Amino acid sequence: MGDVKNLESYAIIGFDGSAIRGLKVHPDSEHIVYPMGNKVCIQEWKTKKMYFLSGHSNSVSTVAISxxxxxxxxxxxxxxxxxxxxxxxxxxxxxxxxxxxxxxxxxxxxxxxxxxxxxxxxxxxxxxxxxxxxxxxxxxxxxxxxxxxxxxxxxxxxxxxxxxxxxxxxxxxxxxxxxxxxxxxxxxxxxxxxxxxxxxxxxxxxxxxxxxxxxxxxxxxxxxxxxxxxxxxxxxxxxxxxxxxxxxxxxxxxxxxxxxxxxxxxxxxxxILIMDDGCLIVGGGDxxxxxxxxxxxxxxxxxxxxxxxxxxxxxxxxxxxxxxxITSLELMESPNLRDNKRLLLAGTRSSEIYAINVATFNPTLVVTCHRCAINDIAFPVGMSGVFATAGSGDVRVWCLETCQELLRIVVPNFTCSTVLFSGDGKSIVSAWNDGNIRAFTPLTGRLMYVIFNTHNKGTSALDMTDDGKTLISGGCEGQVRVWDIRPERQTLKKVLKEHKSPVSAIQVSPNNKEAVSAGTDGSCIIWDLISLSRRQVMYANTLFMCVCFEPQGCQLLTGGSDRRVAYWETGSGNLARELEASKIGAVNGLHITRNGDLFVTGGNDQMVKVSKRTETV
Incomplete structure (x- = not known):
C-alpha cells in the first residue's frame, strides 16, 4: 500500500451564521473571512477563490482580523x-x-x-x-x-x-x-x-x-x-x-x-457600525x-x-x-469602492451573506447554504455541471463551477430525506418525512405531481429506472413499494414487505431489471422488478446504511455500522470480501465511479475517502 494522499477542497458551500460577528472584511477589501464548520474560510471577493485554515477540532465560534x-x-x-x-x-x-x-x-x-x-x-x-x-x-x-x-x-x-x-x-x-x-x-x-x-x-x-x-x-x-x-x-x-x-x-x-x-x-x-459621518448602521434580531x-x-x-x-x-x-x-455587519471600502459604491455585507443566522449597496440599500444574496443537515445529494445522469441537495424544508439546485444557488424549492415544516433526477433530467423527485413523494421541474421548481401517503412513517429512500416509468420507494416502517409513474397518474404496483426496520438506501441495477434495498435490520434484499418479488437476500451483523451496484451489475458494495465496506455477489448473494473503511465510526455514504475503478465513502469519522475498488486495502 502506497502513501495515502490528502484530498484538497475545491470549494465549500456554506457559512456559519450563528457566530456573532463571524463575517469579517479584510482591510484590503479584497477578501472576506468567515467560519465554516471547524474551518476558517478566506475568500477572494472578486474571483470567489477559497482558502481554508484547518486546525480546530470542533465548530469555530468566532473570528477576528487584526x-x-x-x-x-x-x-x-x-x-x-x-x-x-x-x-x-x-x-x-x-x-x-x-x-x-x-x-x-x-x-x-x-x-x-x-x-x-x-x-x-x-x-x-x-x-x-x-x-x-x-x-x-x-x-x-x-x-x-x-x-x-x-x-x-x-x-x-x-x-x-x-x-x-x-x-x-x-x-x-x-x-x-x-x-x-x-x-x-x-x-x-x-x-x-x-x-x-x-x-x-x-x-x-x-x-x-x-x-x-x-x-x-x-x-x-x-x-x-x-x-x-x-x-x-x-x-x-x-x-x-x-x-x-x-x-x-x-x-x-x-x-x-x-x-x-x-x-x-x-x-x-x-x-452596530459607526460610519465616518457619525451615522449608525444597526442590524436587528428581526x-x-x-x-x-x-x-x-x-x-x-x-x-x-x-x-x-x-x-x-x-x-x-x-x-x-x-x-x-443579523449577526454580522461589515463595510467594504476601498479606492474603487467609495461613496455610493460602498458595499455593506450582512451575515444572517439563516446562514446567508447579503451584499447591500449603501446608496440604494438593495440587498443581493451572495452566499447561502442549508440551515440544517444535508440528507442527500444527487447529480443528473451523465452531467456534472449541476447538482441537487436535500435538507430541512427545501431542495436546492447548485452550479458546480460557481458554487452558486440556481433554484430553491421550499416545502415548509417538512424534511426532505432523499432526492434524485429522473433519467431524462426533466424532473426532480424527492421524498419527505410526511410520507409524500413530490416531483418538481428542474428549471422553475414547479410542482409536477405528488404521491400522497406513500409510507405511514415517512419516506426514507428512493430510486427510479432510467426510463422514468418505475419508481421504488422505501419507508421508515420497513416496506418497499413499487410505483408506476405516468404524466397523468401515479399508481401503486406492489408492496414488498421483507424488512423489519427502516429502509436506509435503494438503488436500481444498471440493466433496470433489479433493485436492491438496504435496511437497518441487517438485511440487504435484491428485488426482481419484472416479477415484483424477492430474488436474493444477504444478511450481516450490521445496520446497513448505504448500498451501490458496480457498473456491470455483478457485485454490490454495502456500508454500515460495522465500519466495513462489503463486496457481495449479486447472483449468489455470497460475501466476496470485506474492507475496513473506518476505524472509529459507521459508513453512512458510498458511491462508485461510472467506470467502476474507484469508490468513495463517508461516515461518522468526518472523513471522505476515495479507494480503488480492485485493491485489497
Whole structure:
C-alpha cells in the first residue's frame, strides 16, 4: 500500500451564521473571512477563490482580523469539561502562528489591539475569563475574570482605535472599559456606571477617536457611553472613568407637538457600525438593517406622564429587511469602492451573506447554504455541471463551477430525506418525512405531481429506472413499494414487505431489471422488478446504511455500522470480501465511479475517502 494522499477542497458551500460577528472584511477589501464548520474560510471577493485554515477540532465560534490584516484569530466550541482553543493565523502564509487553550468549553469573542500586538479572547459562560495573547512573543501574558460576581456573563468585546492597550467588554448587566499596563501586563478595569439601568449587551461599537461608544442590547435599544480618555494616547488614564450618556432608541411616527414614541428592535440589536459621518448602521434580531441619524430636535422633549426606559433619539434614513437575524455587519471600502459604491455585507443566522449597496440599500444574496443537515445529494445522469441537495424544508439546485444557488424549492415544516433526477433530467423527485413523494421541474421548481401517503412513517429512500416509468420507494416502517409513474397518474404496483426496520438506501441495477434495498435490520434484499418479488437476500451483523451496484451489475458494495465496506455477489448473494473503511465510526455514504475503478465513502469519522475498488486495502 502506497502513501495515502490528502484530498484538497475545491470549494465549500456554506457559512456559519450563528457566530456573532463571524463575517469579517479584510482591510484590503479584497477578501472576506468567515467560519465554516471547524474551518476558517478566506475568500477572494472578486474571483470567489477559497482558502481554508484547518486546525480546530470542533465548530469555530468566532473570528477576528487584526487592524492591518496581518493576523486572523479564531476560537472554537468544545464539549462540556474540555478546553477550547483560540488560534492565531498568518493571513498571507495561511499558516498557524500561535495557539492557546486557556478557555473552557467555548471562546465567545475575539479582537486584536490596534497595534496588532495582543489578541484578546473572551471565554463563554463556563469560563468567564479574558485572556491576552502576545502575537509577537507567541505567549499568553495575562488573564482576568471578565465580570463581577454580582453581574451576568460577558458576551462581546471591542478594542479601541487609538489606544493600543484598551478595550471594552459587555454582557448581561455589565459594560466595562479595560486597560493593559505596558510594564506589568496587568489588566485594570473600570465599570461604566449604568445606575438603575439593566440591559444585556450583545454588541459594542466605538468611534474612531475613542470618545464615545454604542452598545446594542437585547431589548432593542442602545446604550451610548463616553469613554472619557484624554486626546493624547500616551497620557495616563488612571483617574479616567467612563460615563453613561443615555439609553437611546429609534423614533416612531412623528406627531406635531407630541413626544415621538421610541421604537425598539423586536428581537434585540445584534450588530452596530459607526460610519465616518457619525451615522449608525444597526442590524436587528428581526432581520432589519437601518441607517440611523440623530434627530435635529431643538429644545427638550415634551415630558410624558410615565418615565420611559429609553429616549427616542434616532431617525431611520434607509432601511431594509432580510430573512433571519443579523449577526454580522461589515463595510467594504476601498479606492474603487467609495461613496455610493460602498458595499455593506450582512451575515444572517439563516446562514446567508447579503451584499447591500449603501446608496440604494438593495440587498443581493451572495452566499447561502442549508440551515440544517444535508440528507442527500444527487447529480443528473451523465452531467456534472449541476447538482441537487436535500435538507430541512427545501431542495436546492447548485452550479458546480460557481458554487452558486440556481433554484430553491421550499416545502415548509417538512424534511426532505432523499432526492434524485429522473433519467431524462426533466424532473426532480424527492421524498419527505410526511410520507409524500413530490416531483418538481428542474428549471422553475414547479410542482409536477405528488404521491400522497406513500409510507405511514415517512419516506426514507428512493430510486427510479432510467426510463422514468418505475419508481421504488422505501419507508421508515420497513416496506418497499413499487410505483408506476405516468404524466397523468401515479399508481401503486406492489408492496414488498421483507424488512423489519427502516429502509436506509435503494438503488436500481444498471440493466433496470433489479433493485436492491438496504435496511437497518441487517438485511440487504435484491428485488426482481419484472416479477415484483424477492430474488436474493444477504444478511450481516450490521445496520446497513448505504448500498451501490458496480457498473456491470455483478457485485454490490454495502456500508454500515460495522465500519466495513462489503463486496457481495449479486447472483449468489455470497460475501466476496470485506474492507475496513473506518476505524472509529459507521459508513453512512458510498458511491462508485461510472467506470467502476474507484469508490468513495463517508461516515461518522468526518472523513471522505476515495479507494480503488480492485485493491485489497
Amino acid at each position: 487592524p492591518k490584516g496581518t493576523f486572523v484569530g479564531s476560537g472554537q466550541i468544545n464539549h462540556i469539561g474540555f478546553k477550547a482553543s483560540a488560534k492565531v493565523w498568518d493571513f498571507k502564509k495561511k499558516i498557524q502562528v500561535g495557539s492557546h487553550e486557556l478557555h473552557k468549553v467555548r471562546v465567545e469573542s475575539l479582537t486584536f489591539s490596534s497595534d496588532e500586538r495582543y489578541m484578546i479572547s473572551l471565554g463563554g459562560r463556563d469560563d468567564g475569563c479574558v485572556v491576552l495573547w502576545d502575537c509577537f512573543a507567541e505567549s499568553a501574558t495575562g488573564t482576568a475574570a471578565a465580570t463581577r460576581l454580582t453581574t451576568g456573563d460577558a458576551v462581546t468585546l471591542t478594542a479601541l482605535n487609538l489606544r493600543v492597550n484598551s478595550f471594552v467588554t459587555g454582557g448581561d448587566s455589565n459594560l466595562r472599559v479595560w486597560n493593559i499596563r505596558a510594564e506589568s501586563k496587568n489588566l485594570d478595569v473600570v465599570d461604566v456606571a449604568l445606575g438603575k439601568l439593566r440591559r444585556s449587551v450583545r454588541c459594542i461599537a466605538v468611534n474612531k477617536t475613542d470618545t464615545y461608544g454604542y452598545a446594542g442590547t437585547t431589548t432593542g435599544d442602545m446604550i451610548k457611553f463616553s469613554i472619557n480618555y484624554p486626546a493624547d494616547p500616551t497620557a495616563s488614564v488612571n483617574m479616567c472613568k467612563p460615563a453613561l450618556i443615555g439609553c437611546l432608541a429609534k423614533c416612531g411616527p412623528w406627531k406635531k407637538g407630541k413626544r415621538p414614541e421610541s421604537v425598539c428592535y423586536s428581537q434585540g440589536i445584534e450588530s 432581520g432589519t438593517i437601518d441607517i440611523l441619524d440623530e434627530i435635529n430636535w431643538k429644545g427638550s422633549f415634551p415630558k410624558g406622564k410615565v418615565l420611559d426606559p429609553n429616549m427616542p433619539y434616532f431617525k431611520a434614513l434607509k432601511s431594509t429587511k432580510l430573512e433571519g437575524s
